[in-house]
Amino acid sequence: MTSESALQWLRLSMVHGIGPMLGRRLLAAIGGIEALWSATGDELRAVDGMGQQLVASLSSTHLSQAEQIVKQCAAQQIGILCPDDARWPVALANVEDAPLILFYRGDPVCLSHLPMLAMVGARRASREGRVLTRRWSRYFTAHDIAIVSGMAFGIDAAAHAGALEEQGITIAVLGCGLLALTEEQQRQVEAIAERGCVISEFLPAQSARPEHFPRRNRVIAGLAQATVVMEADIRSGSLITARLAGEYGRDVFAVPGSVLADNHAGCHRLIRDGAILLERAEELLVQLGLHADKTTQLHAGKQYHPADAEEAGILMAMRGEAVHLDLLAETCGLTLPELSPILLRLELQGVIERLPGSRYLLATELSDT
The missing domain is CATH 3.40.50.450 (Rossmann fold)
Known part of the structure; x- marks a missing residue:
């Protein structure tokens, strides 16, 4: 269920012309979301950035409009978060232009x-x-x-x-x-x-x-x-x-x-x-001050052990970058008819990936043994 506080924050977010920064400045001056809707016009106009047009916009945004959105969200299994919610993202707490409201699906x-x-x-x-x-x-x-x-x-x-x-x-x-x-x-x-x-x-x-x-x-x-x-x-x-x-x-x-x-x-x-x-x-x-787990491979899957020296040479040539078919053939001393079936076999095994333009990229970690 959507809390009363979230309903009020949603109502504020729907006021045309009042964005996150002005909204927070307004709440700080007035005394919070609960006090906002009972504030007088003079109190609102005293807040930096709040002119007569915005005061009128604020007063013309009714609670029923926010309630309609809440019903729509409930019917579609969409949750609503506001800055007063304990689940509000910690990282956004000190971001002055963070949203006034968040709709969510998931956890x-x-x-x-x-x-x-x-x-x-x-x-x-x-x-x-x-x-x-x-x-x-x-x-x-x-x-x-x-x-x-x-x-x-x-x-x-x-x-x-x-x-x-x-x-x-x-x-x-x-x-x-x-x-x-x-x-x-x-x-x-x-x-x-x-x-x-x-x-x-x-x-x-x-x-x-x-x-x-x-x-x-x-x-x-x-x-x-x-x-x-x-x-x-x-x-x-x-x-x-x-x-x-x-x-x-x-x-x-x-x-x-x-x-x-x-x-x-x-x-x-x-x-x-x-x-x-x-x-x-x-x-x-x-x-970031984190320690890399040496048992966690950067590449998906198990390490691949080349079947022979020819395979090893081809795979070594791909380490670190995508390599064109012609350059691979030249580097490894193979003709294209000799190289192509090897590349196809490695691709089917998920060891390499074929990219546009006849280029190939290593897709797994090579075994050192």
């Missing part, structure tokens, strides 16, 4: 899990970027780190997928209401809610708009102890998340890439501006 206790890491990046991410994100997400999750992202295509989807594959906690922050989703997105919500939580500050039926995503990004940045930008071009919204994370006093990491690829330019700018360069997942654990 809200997950929202205060520590540590928590935001993994963000391009929607149109490269295959390598998605593979690396999923792999690192599994690794971080295996070290009991909750993964936060925005449930968008590309890097976000890979981050959530990696956490779910490891049966860990993942949190999705939406740029629309929980009822304004496509059928595919609803399936994603159901999967994430089983192991974590999906949240939104937007009314359930509110559709996504461009201006919603910077607001969503601030919640991602505020929730997480650190943010890592996996892959992003110079215009990516992930740079907004990184900037906000820095303003909130959180660590910001960026993964470098080829200078020839525009989809890494945003990460390179972040590094120039002071973000921590991240080349290996283990480095992030060190930076």
